[in-house]
Amino acid sequence: MDKFTTLTGIAAPMPLVNIDTDMIIPKQFLKTIKRSGLGKNLFDEMRYNADGSEIPDFVLNQPAYRKAEIIVAGDNFGCGSSREHAPWALLDFGIRCVISTSFADIFFSNCFKNGILPVVLPPEAVAHLMEDAKKGANARITVDLEAQTVTASDGETYSFDIDPFKKHCLLNGLDDIGLTLEKVSSIDSFEAQASLSRPWV
Amino acid sequence: MTARTLYDKIWDAHVVHQDADGTCLLYIDRHLVHEVTSPQAFEGLRMTGRKVRAPEKTIAVPDHNVPTTLDRANAATMTEESRIQVEALDKNAKEFGVHYYPVTDVRQGIVHIVGPEQGWTLPGMTVVCGDSHTATHGAFGALAHGIGTSEVEHVLATQTLIQKKSKNMKVEITGKLRPGVTAKDITLSVIGATGTAGGTGYVIEYCGEAIRDLSMEGRMTVCNMAIEGGARAGLIAPDEKTFAYVMGRPHAPKGAQWEAALTWWKTLFTDEGAHFDKVVVLKGEDIAPVVTWGTSPEDVLPITGTVPAASDFTGGKVEAAQRSLDYMGLTPGMKLEDIKIDTVFIGSCTNGRIEDLRAAAAILKGKKIKDGMRAMVVPGSGLVRAQAEEEGLAQIFIDAGFEWRLAGCSMCLAMNPDQLAPGERCAATSNRNFEGRQGRGGRTHLMSPAMAAAAAVTGHLTDVREMM
Numbered sequence: 001m002d003k004f005t006t007l008t009g010i011a012a013p014m015p016l017v018n019i020d021t022d023m024i025i026p027k028q029f030l031k032t033i034k035r036s037g038l039g040k041n042l043f044d045e046m047r048y049n050a051d052g053s054e055i056p057d058f059v060l061n062q063p064a065y066r067k068a069e070i071i072v073a074g075d076n077f078g079c080g081s082s083r084e085h086a087p088w089a090l091l092d093f094g095i096r097c098v099i100s101t102s103f104a105d106i107f108f109s110n111c112f113k114n115g116i117l118p119v120v121l122p123p124e125a126v127a128h129l130m131e132d133a134k135k136g137a138n139a140r141i142t143v144d145l146e147a148q149t150v151t152a153s154d155g156e157t158y159s160f161d162i163d164p165f166k167k168h169c170l171l172n173g174l175d176d177i178g179l180t181l182e183k184v185s186s187i188d189s190f191e192a193q194a195s196l197s198r199p200w201v
Numbered sequence: 202m203t204a205r206t207l208y209d210k211i212w213d214a215h216v217v218h219q220d221a222d223g224t225c226l227l228y229i230d231r232h233l234v235h236e237v238t239s240p241q242a243f244e245g246l247r248m249t250g251r252k253v254r255a256p257e258k259t260i261a262v263p264d265h266n267v268p269t270t271l272d273r274a275n276a277a278t279m280t281e282e283s284r285i286q287v288e289a290l291d292k293n294a295k296e297f298g299v300h301y302y303p304v305t306d307v308r309q310g311i312v313h314i315v316g317p318e319q320g321w322t323l324p325g326m327t328v329v330c331g332d333s334h335t336a337t338h339g340a341f342g343a344l345a346h347g348i349g350t351s352e353v354e355h356v357l358a359t360q361t362l363i364q365k366k367s368k369n370m371k372v373e374i375t376g377k378l379r380p381g382v383t384a385k386d387i388t389l390s391v392i393g394a395t396g397t398a399g400g401t402g403y404v405i406e407y408c409g410e411a412i413r414d415l416s417m418e419g420r421m422t423v424c425n426m427a428i429e430g431g432a433r434a435g436l437i438a439p440d441e442k443t444f445a446y447v448m449g450r451p452h453a454p455k456g457a458q459w460e461a462a463l464t465w466w467k468t469l470f471t472d473e474g475a476h477f478d479k480v481v482v483l484k485g486e487d488i489a490p491v492v493t494w495g496t497s498p499e500d501v502l503p504i505t506g507t508v509p510a511a512s513d514f515t516g517g518k519v520e521a522a523q524r525s526l527d528y529m530g531l532t533p534g535m536k537l538e539d540i541k542i543d544t545v546f547i548g549s550c551t552n553g554r555i556e557d558l559r560a561a562a563a564i565l566k567g568k569k570i571k572d573g574m575r576a577m578v579v580p581g582s583g584l585v586r587a588q589a590e591e592e593g594l595a596q597i598f599i600d601a602g603f604e605w606r607l608a609g610c611s612m613c614l615a616m617n618p619d620q621l622a623p624g625e626r627c628a629a630t631s632n633r634n635f636e637g638r639q640g641r642g643g644r645t646h647l648m649s650p651a652m653a654a655a656a657a658v659t660g661h662l663t664d665v666r667e668m669m
């Protein structure tokens with residue numbers, strides 16, 4: 001997993017609420033057995049017509065946002081299916097950070113496993129950043145994970161909360177499984193004890 | 202000892218390690234695996250030379266992608282990509298030595314139906330699966346939730362998950378349900394009341410007389426959609442009905458182990474005075490048969506209602522509601538009962554169990570579906586299918602004009618050939634009415650099996666109470 005430290009980039013505004021993972025990556029692209037290559041189908045049904053041509057109005061098709069690295073989104077981003085193909089598609093497109101007032105649980109944790117930073121901010125802050133994002137390539141938003149801040153193009157800075165463990169893993173690009181395997185003796189003793197107390201499991 | 206909720210008790214029994222900041226390593230008792238979200242996880246194990254830590258606690262079944270037509274044994278019915286994915290599961294299950302129900306096994310079916318049916322799901326367990334509807338298993342008083350593929354790999358390698366504890370939420374449904382009102386109406390009504398983010402950060406415990414009165418099938422329907430309300434998981438305390446359902450299942454404990462298990466299971470309830478961070482109470486008698494009108498499961502209304510206008514909403518929901526109305530092709534003010542449909546789908550992990558098929562068949566008996574209607578029943582597992590055939594339900598569906606399919610997810614997410622065409626409108630017993638969920642441009646109205654059956658007969662959304 002790539003580290004996430006700071007990022008200054010173009011932010012695409014997506015004010016729609018309840019953007020679900022079926023929208024982010026429709027099911028026909030879940031047949032892959034790989035993690036890569038999903039970026040071209042990110043938001044597929046919103047982004048392309050049935051004949052494969054681009055829908056010009058869709059934000060990521062607009063010239064200003066083709067290189068967006070941040071999405072500023074409406075409430076409850078990433079709800080629905082648990083598919084990790086959603087963060088894989090975002091990452092493959094080049095998105096490293098999503099800012100919203102709230103995220104669905106599974107999507108939120110999936111982001112951290114893939115070096116994407118989901119930032120939760122209060123509604124006023126998201127509204128301000130949304131307006132900023134609408135300025136297109138003229139406005140770059142800066143996200144600093146170490147300092148836990150998001151800075152709009154006008155210099156307005158917002159602090160965000162983040163779980164210290166998740167922050168540590170993201171800053172250092174750490175692999176969860178490797179970390180957990182360091183605790184393998186705790187797992188062994190838990191299993192030994194559970195095989196006595198709940199032998200039917 | 203302080204009073205604990207059911208969630209607290211199950212959580213406490215599974216903590217392997219706790220860091221100072223509250224991050225826990227949680228032990229996982231059952232790991233269910235299907236073909237769509239697991240190939241990258243197994244590949245990850247292979248690349249790092251890791252093994253599955255507890256293959257005996259890992260159960261794999263293909264369900265999302267497999268065709269449900271009777272000719273599916275013929276590989277040509279699958280697209281190349283789907284076939285590769287199912288073959289990858291075959292290969293991974295064998296190579297890593299996990300329990301496996303291939304497509305040719307009568308026990309194959311939707312992973313959330315197979316788990317309970319085979320007795321893999323037991324009270325007090327932690328159950329995970331790379332699928333958001335893992336919440337279903339909460340009906341047994343098991344802490345069950347969906348995970349992403351990286352977490353699938355983590356569980357395969359370590360039999361644990363890194364977790365922080367959620368908050369406790371209680372959803373109480375008091376009193377009795379009125380005739381024609383089902384578990385599906387309860388769970389949709391709760392989401393209608395709390396919104397799709399209402400449960401975010403919480404584990405919900407469903408309780409109250411109306412929940413107690415539900416069968417295990419009904420309880421699974423309720424917990425199944427906890428995720429649609431944003432919750433990490435849904436739970437219902439186990440009781441005599443739970444124990445009766447579990448007893449004698451192939452992987453349920455037997456003999457002395459059964460007695461020991463039962464003793465522990467009977468302690469799995471929320472203590473008097475335990476703290477809930479959020480409480481929602483609905484009166485059972487206030488719940489009507491409901492349908493969804495929009496493209497979010499929170500867009501719920503009683504069937505007697507009318508299509509809302511975007512201006513009925515506030516904030517970001519105004520734009521979302523307008524988008525839904527446009528997508529669904531509906532005009533504000535029209536009666537929901539006047540919405541014509543052309544497809545009916547009965548099945549999915551929400552409503553693909555035997556009781557669901559009985560409820561639909563009870564409405565369909567001696568009737569025919571509307572001319573030109575496409576209607577299908579996709580049983581949740583091969584065993585549900587066999588039982589429905591034995592009970593004569595299959596014949597009722599076939600006589601009414603339904604297609605009688607093999608088990609799988611089918612048109613719930615339309616990864617296989619069962620899809621809606623653009624603009625087609627479907628009465629579905631599944632759980633998601635998202636844009637394009639059942640096929641690009643397809644329009645989905647969620648409802649109970651009995652309501653879907655009623656709509657199949659009349660050709661429009663229908664109040665099932667008029668047909669009872």
Ligand code: SF4
Nearest residue numbers: 334549550610613614
């Ligand atoms: S039936 Fe639908 S919701 Fe259930 S597991 Fe299959 S695709 Fe997911």
